[in-house]
Amino acid sequence: MTRQFWVLIHRWAGLSMAAFLIIVAVTGSLLAFYPELERLINPQLYPKQVLENKLDIATLAELAQLRVPYGQVNAVLMEANEESTVISMNARPDSSGQLSELGFDQLLVDPYTGEELGKRQFGAISEGMINFMPFIYKMHYNLALGNFGMWILGTCALIWTLDCFIGFYLTLPQRRKPPSPLTSLPVGAENKNIWLRWQPAWKIRWKSSRYKLNFDLHRASGLWLWLVLFIFAWSSVYMNLWDTVYTWTTRTVFDYKAPWTEFPKLNKVLEEPKVGWRQAQMIGEQLMAEQEKAHDFTVERVVALILDRERGIYHYVARSSRDIQDRRGGTRVFFDADTGEFKLVLLPSGQYNGNTVTSWLYALHMANIFGLSYRIFVCALGLVIAMLSVTGIIIWMRKQQARAGKRSS
Template sequence: MNKQIKKSIGKIHLWLGLASGLVVFIVALTGSILVFEEEIDPFIHPEFYKVETVGKSRIPIDFAIQSLRKEYATDSINRIYTFNDPERTILVMGKNTKGNTFFFAVNPYTGKIVSSMEQKKHFFSIVNKLHRSLLLGETGKFITGCSCLIFIIILLSGLFLWWPKKLKNLKQRLTIKWNASFKRVNWDFHSTIGFYSFLFLLIIALTGLTWSFKWFENSLYYLMDGVAKKPSIKVANPPKSKLLSEETFFYQDIIDETNKIYSYQGNVQLRMPNDTINSILVTKENTERTIPNQSSIAYFDRYTARNIQIKPYESFTKGDKLRRLIYPIHTGSIYGLPTKIIAFLVCLFAASAPITGFLIWWGRKRKKH
């Protein structure tokens, strides 16, 4: 009976692997690249991240926004990213009159726009879309989500197949016989490294489901809060009032007020609403904490820059806090470089698994013939 069960699980493992192999390869390979996005992108585009000289004081970001509107025909500002690091540039995302989205790097000490890049041409934007949706939009997102579910089944069935019947065979399952034939080395690599990577890949795959399926995200909230995730809060903007005068620094006032509300060291992000109803959402990540992605929130009047509401990180529900942890866990950035290296290596193995698994199947098929 046990032999028959193992044979059936082996078939499930095989055919699910063959069916999802190409998608798993693409998602895992792009995932391994995205692990070190924060290290690679500044190397490729240093002008986007570092200023040549650190000045004595910063000038209001509004001067740069005015230049974007006049010189770059930027029709609307979508997001503004400011950083606690004195060497960092300010990043602005905006759309021009043709509807194309651009990233702009601004020197915070001079207000000069030092570089620009269209979002759809940015290397990591392309890799990220390939990773999440295979560049196929919502259809691709569904495909990668299903492949992620399949991959979890493959991991669990693989562990069952790896598990030795007798304790004396454990050492053999834990080592790779490098001096053996290619066929044996390939099998050892597939099964042994698969065992060592199992827990890490299972965590990465499970957290990855959060972006593909609402039911999985809701299950996290049920687990932590006992209720489903509440719709994202969008604080309504007060009725349109008198606009601030041109002499007032609108965006800089919002940034300064946020830093007064949350006095800890951190990076501030402004998100402009894409409608005429909601207010400006501002987040400030606390970089003083070891665990990343712990941000507090504030809402501001889109016409007067007046603070409407605040929501400190401490007031978040357990579900919200867990949701915030999903991204650093998924990318391996939760404990910095050590966990990033682990995530990078196991993602590379995951990318190789469909290949080594295919070679095992092909070798057995040829042997039968």
């Protein structure tokens, strides 16, 4: 395949992704500071004062159930947005099995008092500023188009991942004709010559013409940030195609376990598990303590308790010494929602190498590691990705204009 072929592939891959990448890049810049922006925009969703002890998960779930008797609790997320606790809910089916509209899917409560702080349908911008950051999140994750948008962005992420390698190849200097057999070169001279010819690709000619500056920004920025761009492209595949492409690929290289591969969906959604929230909390605490000893890690605090009704499984989630993220946690034990039987423990690091790699990809993508400096970097990176898309469009437009000029002459 000729270089011109890969130029065409790179060009059309970039054009097909450009609009989507600009959207996810700009929204991603905002999401790097999601907790701070959420608190700034919606201070009413946070506790008025921080007390010594929080209510336990079971109590918060039971209070939510009493407050909304026509709904059912699916998850209690203790550290969803720093000090705000989010209770995920949906409508309880009626006698015929039909679901009515609850009007919201998140109940936000004070974790210290159980007081209701707000309700919202996550991401519904029609509700106003209470959903501004959730809407930004949905735009970033699935273009606010549900599963259809998720597949669109997943496809873009896969194209982006492959295009990272094509773009890198196109920065390499083109091969020159081999020297005459009569010409002898010093040892290492050929390699040195290649490096010298590759150096311009890394530079930006700030004082050159607009076209050259635009081209250099596109090429050099992509080279300097290549590894980071690849990490964000592949982690985007994980975010959107987690149960297909990402899982298949990761399991061919690493030892990787995930809930969607370990627990098949039930024939019927579990509406009323035999293990209630109070008992689930006790079982989760006990199982986590057992795994803490078995796998030699230390639990710092509980983060969430989640009921997966489609698989009939509870997830008890804690932050532990195996976590690599700055906030929240990903140390999980899974147990049966009807019998309480232990099913699986998944640690963020040091257990399965595929899960360790995935934890790093997730933390890097979510700007949830290395503190404030990395979050600022990710915020700036979003703008750079948008710039790469815009400069790519400009390069294509200038070449289209040049071709049109040749045809008309």
